[in-house]
Amino acid sequence: MPSPPRSEITPEALVFSRRRFLAGLGAAAAGVALAACAPSPGASAPGDEALPTRTPPPDVLTPEDDANAYNNYYEFSTNKSAVRGLAADLETAPWTVEVGGLVRNPSAYLVEDLLTRFAQEERVERMRCVEGYSMVIPWLGFPLARLLEEVEPTEEAGYVRFEALVDPEHMPGQRGRTFDWPYTEGLRLDEARHDLAILATGAYDQLLTPQKGGPIRLVVPWKYGFKSIKAIVRIDLVAEQPTTFWNAYAPNEYGFYSNVNPEVDHPRWSQATEQRLGERGRRYTLPFNGYAEEVAHLYEGMDLREFY
Ligand SMILES: Nc1nc2c(c(=O)[nH]1)N[C@H]1C(S)=C(S)[C@@H](COP(=O)(O)O)O[C@H]1N2
Numbered sequence: 001m002p003s004p005p006r007s008e009i010t011p012e013a014l015v016f017s018r019r020r021f022l023a024g025l026g027a028a029a030a031g032v033a034l035a036a037c038a039p040s041p042g043a044s045a046p047g048d049e050a051l052p053t054r055t056p057p058p059d060v061l062t063p064e065d066d067a068n069a070y071n072n073y074y075e076f077s078t079n080k081s082a083v084r085g086l087a088a089d090l091e092t093a094p095w096t097v098e099v100g101g102l103v104r105n106p107s108a109y110l111v112e113d114l115l116t117r118f119a120q121e122e123r124v125e126r127m128r129c130v131e132g133y134s135m136v137i138p139w140l141g142f143p144l145a146r147l148l149e150e151v152e153p154t155e156e157a158g159y160v161r162f163e164a165l166v167d168p169e170h171m172p173g174q175r176g177r178t179f180d181w182p183y184t185e186g187l188r189l190d191e192a193r194h195d196l197a198i199l200a201t202g203a204y205d206q207l208l209t210p211q212k213g214g215p216i217r218l219v220v221p222w223k224y225g226f227k228s229i230k231a232i233v234r235i236d237l238v239a240e241q242p243t244t245f246w247n248a249y250a251p252n253e254y255g256f257y258s259n260v261n262p263e264v265d266h267p268r269w270s271q272a273t274e275q276r277l278g279e280r281g282r283r284y285t286l287p288f289n290g291y292a293e294e295v296a297h298l299y300e301g302m303d304l305r306e307f308y
């Protein structure tokens with residue numbers, strides 16, 4: 001059965017069961033704060049601002065246009081400001097995600113069906129790129145755990161491997177020879193089952209735009225942004241820690257775990273501070289991006305300098 005084109009799927013088709021806002025960030029407060037912002041996304045490089053204050057300023061939603069105009073998405077371009085235009089025409093419906101590997105119930109899901117099969121929630125979370133900029137995004141989506149429950153990982157499964165779209169005809173960044181496509185990512189199974197790990201199908205009350213990884217992407221807010229793989233077409237349960245795109249490209253710079261950690265510097269820059277899009281000055285980066293209370297237990301007994 002042919003699916004309706006993307007333009008005919010209205011946000012009203014999404015069923016929002018629960019809203020989860022960052023502590024201190026209410027929708028009304030965010031709206032007020034937005035009007036006061038003078039965004040200049042990415043205008044500053046790490047280290048070129050005065051030191052931030054120790055008490056972090058409150059989190060406010062990143063203005064929607066900033067979040068949609070400044071994107072990391074190497075399938076399209078390494079130029080963050082060029083991604084929106086280049087990705088605009090990507091066909092995101094119909095779109096199938098195959099889920100397989102070490103599972104009892106392998107299945108191919110139409111994203112359109114996922115929208116109603118799993119209750120869609122709003123999750124307002126920080127997004128911290130390993131390069132030192134950050135945002136606060138109101139995602140729509142559902143916990144990855146719900147999907148894993150359906151496919152039932154077998155006892156041998158220890159990790160989840162994600163694979164993104166390969167489509168050089170529509171993704172100009174895939175025509176060069178610099179990178180090995182597809183973009184892949186991975187999580188340990190217990191990380192993948194954590195309630196904060198979601199599959200996002202929307203943001204800012206709309207279906208996910210192509211430049212943000214539409215129609216479906218991973219969001220793992222306590223890890224550096226590159227773990228949150230966009231345009232997912234395959235999810236496999238596997239026994240061993242999978243190879244991941246950035247780890248394979250530069251293993252000494254990008255680890256598998258990549259938990260946000262202000263105490264472990266990137267070999268070429270400090271991770272102590274970040275530039276929040278739309279804000280003046282820098283702010284201190286928080287351990288696990290501010291989610292330590294929720295996720296630190298997953299790494300008990302691990303040396304996070306070794307497993308970076
Ligand atoms: N498929 C794919 N997913 C990706 C990337 C990419 O290049 N390709 N970039 C990652 C990086 S480095 C970051 S910081 C985030 C950026 O997400 P945003 O553009 O929505 O802010 O997406 C991640 N997911």
Ligand SMILES: [Mo]
Nearest residue numbers: 129130225226
């Ligand atoms: Mo990133």
